[in-house]
Amino acid sequence: MSRRLPAEWEEQDGVLLSWPHADSDWCDDLxxxxxxxxxxxxxxSRFERVIIVAPDAEALTPRLRAAGIDSARLSVVALPSNDTWSRDFGPIAIxxxxxxxxLDFGFNGWGLKFASDRDNQISRHLAAAGRFAAPLQTVGLILEGGSLESDGAGTLLTTAECLxxxxxxxxxxxxxIVAEMASLFGVSHQLWLENGYLAGDDTDSHIDTLARIxxxxxxxxxxxxxxEDEHYPALSAMAxxxxxxxxxxxxxYRLLALPWPQACFDDEGERLPATYANFLIINDAVLVPTYADPQDATALAVIAEAFPGREIIxxxxxxxxxxHGSLHCVTMQLPLGVLA
Incomplete structure (x- = not known):
């Protein structure tokens, strides 16, 4: 059987989100x-469909419509969840x-750091509810979407620290694990980074926080x-x-350096993982995380260079x-033909 892991920039049906709620870690920050x-x-929703899982779909749907989201491109599914990180519990399309x-991999809260029992069932619940046009296969491996980057042509980029x-x-x-990646995704060229991390990251150095194909x-x-920054040695070695x-x-490879934002800290003084690498590629656009930082404009310009012809938002x-996550972490793109 020939297999291929599509690149994120290929045509999509939509994007999966999991809404924050009072019974999640967002309870004090909603x-x-x-x-x-x-x-x-x-x-x-300006470019494609958005499918949102939320514990109270009935209450959320009118709020989404009031925010200007096109009803024709919106699906809200009532499902319980632990948290909002769709990238890591969502299905991976091949x-x-x-x-x-x-492919529905096991999700264990990044190594049993956080509860994941509800999130680990979301893909199966969506399949059972008829939301997918493609079949869902359960895979007996712990793996998160944020740990993989693909060019759609047989190359996989990942980090040893996570995998x-x-x-x-x-x-x-x-x-x-190398053999599993080759078998599951049909990749023949695997690039493994041995260096690179972000302080405040709970994922054990997901590639989508560090480097993107x-x-x-x-x-x-x-x-x-x-x-003077603690990251300088590790990120220099990664470069x-x-x-x-x-x-x-x-x-x-043609390498594009994304700028380094000023250090961000939480109320307790712990450093937070601000990164411009955590952008989301969608149909005709790229959504880029910004941090009210002087480097925001530079980051947008670099990503525009990587994706000419797409709107950079x-x-x-x-x-x-x-x-401890950003924009790419809360989303999972679904290629054209996945959604029912």
Whole structure:
């Protein structure tokens, strides 16, 4: 069976979101974070469908319509959830012998750091409710969407810190995980970063916070230029790795350095994982997290260089990083043909 993991920039049906609620970690921050979700949903709905899971769909739906979201592009499904990180519990779409299939991996709250029992069932509930046109296959492996980047042509970019972490699949060696990635996603060219992290990140260095594959053999990556910052050594080492990576044809990748935002901290003084790499690619646009930072404009310009012809839309994600994620983390794109 031939398999392929589509690139994020390929045509999409829509994007999955999980709405924040009072029985989640957002309980004390709903007034700050809900406007961010409304803005993300609104911008997605300008270009494609948005499917939202929420514990109280009946109450949320009129609020979404009042926010200007086109009803024809909106689906709200009543489902319980632990949290909002759709990237990591949502289904991962592949092509198997040319037909779409959804893979439902196990989600264990990034190594049992947080409750995940409800989130781990969301993909199955959506499939049972007839929301998907593609079949859903349960896979007996712990894996999150934020840990994978694909160019849609056989190359996978990931981090060793996440995929080899003992809190995910401790029974598997590196060689076995490499083999699983090749078998599940049909990838023949795997690029594994050994360096790179963000303080305040709960995911064990998800690739979507650090480096992103873009069209035309391009990688956009976070670059720390402040030698006094704790991240400088690790991110400098990561940049060296990226410079050494080669495409399947043996050419170096075109590298685009994303700027380094000023350090953000929570109310207790803990550093938060602000990153411009956590952008979402949708039909004809890219949604980019911003942080009311002087570097926001530079980040938007760099991403515009990676995605010519797409509208580049900044969304203030300062409330999101208070729970240690950003824009890409709360979304999961669904390729064309996935949604019923």
């Amino acid at each position: 007034e700050r974070v809900e406007p961010v979700f409304f803005e993300i949903a609104l911008q997605i 092509e198997a012998d040319g037909a779409l299939k959804l 080899l972490n003992a809190n995910r699949n401790p029974h598997l060696t590196r060689e076995k 873009c069209p035309n053999d391009t990688i956009a990556y976070v670059a720390c230029d402040n030698v 060296q790795e990226l410079r050494a990576f080669r495409t399947p044809s043996g050419a170096p 900044g969304i203030d994600c300062r409330p999101l990083i208070r729970q």
